[in-house]
Amino acid sequence: MGARVITITSGKGGVGKTTATANLAVALANLGKKVVCIDADIGLRNLDVVMGLENRIVYDLVDVVEGRCKLRQAMVKDKRVPDLYLLPAAQTRDKTAVSPQDMVALTSQLRGDYDYILIDSPAGIEWGFRNALAPADEVIIITNPEASAVRDADRIIGLVEAEGRKIPTSLVINRAKPDMIRRGDMLSVNDVLDILSTPLLGVIPDDEQIIVSSNRGNPLTLDNQKTPASEAIRDIARRITGAKVPIGELERKKGGLFRRLARLFRRSKA
Amino acid sequence: MTSLFERLKGRREPTSAEIAKERLKLVLVADRSDLAPEKLHEMQSEIIDVIKRYIHIDEMEVQIKFEQRDRKNYLVADIPLQRERAYEALAAAEPAGEGEAEEEGEPPEAAAEPEDEAEVEEQPEEDETEPEKE
Numbered sequence: 324m325g326a327r328v329i330t331i332t333s334g335k336g337g338v339g340k341t342t343a344t345a346n347l348a349v350a351l352a353n354l355g356k357k358v359v360c361i362d363a364d365i366g367l368r369n370l371d372v373v374m375g376l377e378n379r380i381v382y383d384l385v386d387v388v389e390g391r392c393k394l395r396q397a398m399v400k401d402k403r404v405p406d407l408y409l410l411p412a413a414q415t416r417d418k419t420a421v422s423p424q425d426m427v428a429l430t431s432q433l434r435g436d437y438d439y440i441l442i443d444s445p446a447g448i449e450w451g452f453r454n455a456l457a458p459a460d461e462v463i464i465i466t467n468p469e470a471s472a473v474r475d476a477d478r479i480i481g482l483v484e485a486e487g488r489k490i491p492t493s494l495v496i497n498r499a500k501p502d503m504i505r506r507g508d509m510l511s512v513n514d515v516l517d518i519l520s521t522p523l524l525g526v527i528p529d530d531e532q533i534i535v536s537s538n539r540g541n542p543l544t545l546d547n548q549k550t551p552a553s554e555a556i557r558d559i560a561r562r563i564t565g566a567k568v569p570i571g572e573l574e575r576k577k578g579g580l581f582r583r584l585a586r587l588f589r590r591s592k593a
Numbered sequence: 594m595t596s597l598f599e600r601l602k603g604r605r606e607p608t609s610a611e612i613a614k615e616r617l618k619l620v621l622v623a624d625r626s627d628l629a630p631e632k633l634h635e636m637q638s639e640i641i642d643v644i645k646r647y648i649h650i651d652e653m654e655v656q657i658k659f660e661q662r663d664r665k666n667y668l669v670a671d672i673p674l675q676r677e678r679a680y681e682a683l684a685a686a687e688p689a690g691e692g693e694a695e696e697e698g699e700p701p702e703a704a705a706e707p708e709d710e711a712e713v714e715e716q717p718e719e720d721e722t723e724p725e726k727e
Binding site: 470471473474477478480481484504506507508509510511513517518519520521 | 625661
């Protein structure tokens with residue numbers, strides 16, 4: 324067995340799945356873990372660009388599945404961290420080129436040699452999502468504190484439950500805006516948890532630096548930059564490895580993390 | 594900005610986050626049960642009709658709503674009985690439940706605890722049947 328296969332999904336597009344996957348992968352690799360990330364969004368690949376590895380792709384997932392290359396040949400090594408690889412999606416094919424069974428077979432080839440296999444699921448609930456879910460040992464659902472994203476997250480949680488494999492599922496709330504939550508103009512962490520009743524893995528505050536880092540193809544967690552989002556993602560990575568990073572006190576208590584962050588923001592403005 | 598005092602008194606306008614939460618709860622009931630929102634209304638009035646065949650209820654005060662506990666939805670009915678009848682029913686029957694029924698087809702039980710129904714108790718023409726008058 325070896326590796327844990329973690330599928331990162333959301334239902335709704337644009338909530339930050341790919342960016343979260345890239346940053347979590349880097350953060351886990353920086354913790355000394357051997358990590359592969361697989362872009363399961365065939366036809367709309369983007370994990371390569373967010374990770375800054377787009378120019379090094381030779382083969383892709385579909386080439387592997389169709390036997391045009393060996394699995395190792397398609398894996399792009401990220402040279403900036405010790406043990407991180409990307410298995411890119413095909414850009415010119417459609418989702419049906421890969422089946423859920425292919426994904427299970429492919430990940431079982433990798434399990435022995437790595438600690439974590441992160442699968443970046445495409446948006447939606449159809450073929451691509453099914454592919455991403457099939458080999459999952461765990462599912463991380465990314466959502467935003469917005470009605471539409473929470474609704475779609477609920478749907479995904481229902482679909483994962485309906486798989487019948489009892490896949491452990493946890494929730495990451497992305498793009499939280501402490502100021503808006505304090506004003507009552509954004510669903511709070513507790514509001515989202517009330518509705519989704521799914522264990523919370525972390526909260527990532529909205530952070531402009533995420534966009535800057537995507538522009539450059541340097542995931543925020545690469546260097547030791549301390550921005551609100553990179554700190555939150557590093558904490559999530561440590562929780563994934565089993566470290567007890569206090570989530571209860573910081574993020575669940577009303578206003579806890581947010582009041583602290585808001586204080587930080589105000590201080591930096593002054 | 595609403596003051597804490599106003600909040601405690603519950604007199605402020607709901608915030609947009611609260612509105613979002615309420616809307617989400619409702620839409621998720623429909624999503625999860627695969628029941629169109631319009632059908633929910635229909636079901637409510639049918640439930641009321643059935644209960645009316647057996648007991649007199651205060652129809653204006655009936656509340657049938659969905660509540661969520663741990664990813665499970667509950668259909669919760671709060672059905673005040675009409676004053677005199679409620680009192681008779683209470684005296685005759687064993688203690689009633691909390692007025693909750695699960696979605697899985699169990700019939701809703703009427704909430705028959707007069708002390709829960711402040712509105713009914715305040716109706717002056719029914720004072721003589723008031724069970725808890727000092």
